[in-house]
Amino acid sequence: MNNLVNFLTNILVIIVPILHGFEGVELPKVERSLTKNGFHRELTTKITFGKSLFKNFSNCDVMVLELLPPGAYIDPFQLRTLREFGGPRFICDPVDVEQPEYLASSLNVSLYTSALTDDMDDLMTSVTIPIHLRYHRPSSSVEYTLVSIPKPLLLLSCTAKDYTGAVIGEEDLSCTSATLIKCRWTMVEYLITVANLD
Numbered sequence: 001m002n003n004l005v006n007f008l009t010n011i012l013v014i015i016v017p018i019l020h021g022f023e024g025v026e027l028p029k030v031e032r033s034l035t036k037n038g039f040h041r042e043l044t045t046k047i048t049f050g051k052s053l054f055k056n057f058s059n060c061d062v063m064v065l066e067l068l069p070p071g072a073y074i075d076p077f078q079l080r081t082l083r084e085f086g087g088p089r090f091i092c093d094p095v096d097v098e099q100p101e102y103l104a105s106s107l108n109v110s111l112y113t114s115a116l117t118d119d120m121d122d123l124m125t126s127v128t129i130p131i132h133l134r135y136h137r138p139s140s141s142v143e144y145t146l147v148s149i150p151k152p153l154l155l156l157s158c159t160a161k162d163y164t165g166a167v168i169g170e171e172d173l174s175c176t177s178a179t180l181i182k183c184r185w186t187m188v189e190y191l192i193t194v195a196n197l198d
Contacts, residue, residue, distance in 0.1 A: 027189055032151075039133045062116065062136075
């Protein structure tokens with residue numbers, strides 16, 4: 001996972017100059033929503049690709065890579081239980097669900113979405129995960145603390161060069177949540193309705 005963090009850090013440094021080359025190019029669209037209240041929420045990410053972005057979409061898998069801040073976490077045990085009932089496939093760093101925000105660190109979560117579904121002119125997929133908020137340090141001056149979830153990275157693993165959209169970079173990551181075998185994943189640029197969720 002350290003190689004992935006280094007890769008992501010390097011990518012974030014070069015994203016701004018690269019984005020100027022995407023003007024006029026069709027990009028996938030990402031919609032995100034945070035539902036439920038309190039410390040236990042549900043994060044849904046819906047992804048829509050135009051069919052024109054693919055030569056052949058049947059050979060492509062989609063991954064959403066979340067970087068959760070120290071104030072939020074996923075419970076791997078809960079996600080494994082949900083997986084038995086059709087929940088998302090995932091890989092994540094080790095998680096201490098009891099840690100308060102000020103002792104925790106950011107959390108990388110790789111989410112493997114369901115297969116792309118054909119919807120007229122578009123291809124769609126989505127992933128929903130329960131996320132939880134951590135307790136923060138007590139304060140006599142602040143009643144509430146904002147926890148902001150940044151936009152995720154969107155990656156595709158396709159055979160050959162089936163994706164023809166804007167590409168940011170490539171990385172070898174686990175093919176699925178069930179194997180250590182690596183596949184080539186392509187990080188793609190996209191449009192998003194809301195960059196950060198609070």
